[in-house]
Amino acid sequence: MIRVKNIKKSFNEKPVLKGISCEFEKGKTSLIIGQTGSGKTVFMKCLLGLHKHDSGKIIFNDRDFEKMNDNQKMELKSRIGTVFQGSALFDSMTIEENVMFPLKMFKNIPFDEMLDRVNLVLKRVELENSNNKMPSEASGGMQKRVAIARAIVNNPEYLFCDEPNSGLDPKTAIVIDNLIKEITEERNITTIINSHDMNSVMEIGEKIIFLKNGILEWEGSKSNIFKTDNQAVTDFVYSSNLYKKVRKMYQKK
Amino acid sequence: MNFFHNIGLYIIMLQKMLHKPTKWKVMKELILKDTEDTVVNSLGIISFVSFFIGGVITIQLALSMTGSFYPDYLVGFATRETIILEFAPTIISIIMAGKVGSFITSSIGSMRVTEQIDALEVMGINSINYLVFPKVIALLLYPFLISIAMFLGILGGMIACVYGGYSTMSAFIEGIQTDFVPFHMTYAFIKSFVFAFILATVPSFHGYYMKGGALEVGKASTKSFIWTSVSIVVFNFLITQMLLG
Numbered sequence: 001m002i003r004v005k006n007i008k009k010s011f012n013e014k015p016v017l018k019g020i021s022c023e024f025e026k027g028k029t030s031l032i033i034g035q036t037g038s039g040k041t042v043f044m045k046c047l048l049g050l051h052k053h054d055s056g057k058i059i060f061n062d063r064d065f066e067k068m069n070d071n072q073k074m075e076l077k078s079r080i081g082t083v084f085q086g087s088a089l090f091d092s093m094t095i096e097e098n099v100m101f102p103l104k105m106f107k108n109i110p111f112d113e114m115l116d117r118v119n120l121v122l123k124r125v126e127l128e129n130s131n132n133k134m135p136s137e138a139s140g141g142m143q144k145r146v147a148i149a150r151a152i153v154n155n156p157e158y159l160f161c162d163e164p165n166s167g168l169d170p171k172t173a174i175v176i177d178n179l180i181k182e183i184t185e186e187r188n189i190t191t192i193i194n195s196h197d198m199n200s201v202m203e204i205g206e207k208i209i210f211l212k213n214g215i216l217e218w219e220g221s222k223s224n225i226f227k228t229d230n231q232a233v234t235d236f237v238y239s240s241n242l243y244k245k246v247r248k249m250y251q252k253k
Numbered sequence: 254m255n256f257f258h259n260i261g262l263y264i265i266m267l268q269k270m271l272h273k274p275t276k277w278k279v280m281k282e283l284i285l286k287d288t289e290d291t292v293v294n295s296l297g298i299i300s301f302v303s304f305f306i307g308g309v310i311t312i313q314l315a316l317s318m319t320g321s322f323y324p325d326y327l328v329g330f331a332t333r334e335t336i337i338l339e340f341a342p343t344i345i346s347i348i349m350a351g352k353v354g355s356f357i358t359s360s361i362g363s364m365r366v367t368e369q370i371d372a373l374e375v376m377g378i379n380s381i382n383y384l385v386f387p388k389v390i391a392l393l394l395y396p397f398l399i400s401i402a403m404f405l406g407i408l409g410g411m412i413a414c415v416y417g418g419y420s421t422m423s424a425f426i427e428g429i430q431t432d433f434v435p436f437h438m439t440y441a442f443i444k445s446f447v448f449a450f451i452l453a454t455v456p457s458f459h460g461y462y463m464k465g466g467a468l469e470v471g472k473a474s475t476k477s478f479i480w481t482s483v484s485i486v487v488f489n490f491l492i493t494q495m496l497l498g
Contacts, residue, residue, distance in 0.1 A: 045371075048375045049374075049375070050371055050374055050375060070272075070273065073377065074273070074377040075377070076377075077375060077376060077377030078376065078377050080375060080376075082372065082375045082376075084368045084371065084372060085368070086367055086368055088367060088368040088369050088371065088372040089369075090364075090369055090372075091363075091367070091369075101376075102376055104276070104278070104279055105275075105276060105279060105376065105378060106376075106377075160375075
């Protein structure tokens, strides 16, 4: 479980996060949504320790991240899997080497065992027989799946995904969404996803957090987001013509 | 103000480079890869440039030393001094700032742009140690490159001198051996080690702390070349003043 208490972050005295408090439950998929510039990525980078927040607390299983020493932080980070927006695969390594990388860095296990684990997760993301391909030879969807495989190979406790289906066609995006959902359930991972894609909300969001201008504007479940009276959320949810039409159809009924 | 901020950031980077070392098994592979990228892959260009510039230096020296006033061996002597003291360690380092420096900045800069450095950091890896330290170790072999540059520079000079008809082989070899000061070699290698450190760390700094996208990677490479060259020239002056002045 991750508890966030009153997180604030500014860049050059311009506040980006203006005091966010929320909780991410174990074994559930939480979605952080909001428009571009709402502070989603900065919030996630603060959770990941890539940005140092100005004030507030981030508590991983009752342990304050800021109070941990370097070794404790390193140990915690080894239990976090991350899927970046652009996949962030190491382009000088093959797909197999990319997925094996966290094991090589943190586990003292024989190569054959590492290879078995790599093949297992590659099979899980339906990328068998792609071991020797370079990331540049893989499609966008494949790269995302490799990134997911790399994120889960070390059996993480937490999975962070930043816009996991951006730049993908709708069909592939749904495949990626479902894959994340299934992996979260299978392995009881605490998954946090940054997205502005309403399809993701429909597919995998168990808990939704809506950010607007660095403030937590609304939080609730997937079903509640379509019933809320919050104007900012409604504007966001029904911003696309498709959803507007769906809404009109329901209103007519 | 920005200049002093960057100096401070550079020093912090050097400190962080020594913290939380990467697993030795992984580091060994990185050092070997960086040795290939920075040292082995530079052998060709360094050999080519040294040989021909050595020849040109000798021809120009020979042309300006005509007449009975100058002893025959002087061309060999002047070629040796020029190449050992300045051309091989300093000019080759400036060429390397363009070749290796740009490579280091653009490769690390691309990793920054594509969030690969963030990926390292969130895994709990000290990305500065992982990326910069192996390059520093790999470039400890840099004096080996400089030795080759010295040898081929003098060889190129000798061939240009003898086959160009400016002097005889024996006179040139006599010149190479005349008044040889062994400390000049020590001086050249001390410079090489300092320049190797600059070549590994200054371009890494520009790549690691760059901000922006693909266009900025190109800009960072240019900036890195300028600052690496400036640092080499400044340290060349300081070391020369300290050791020979």
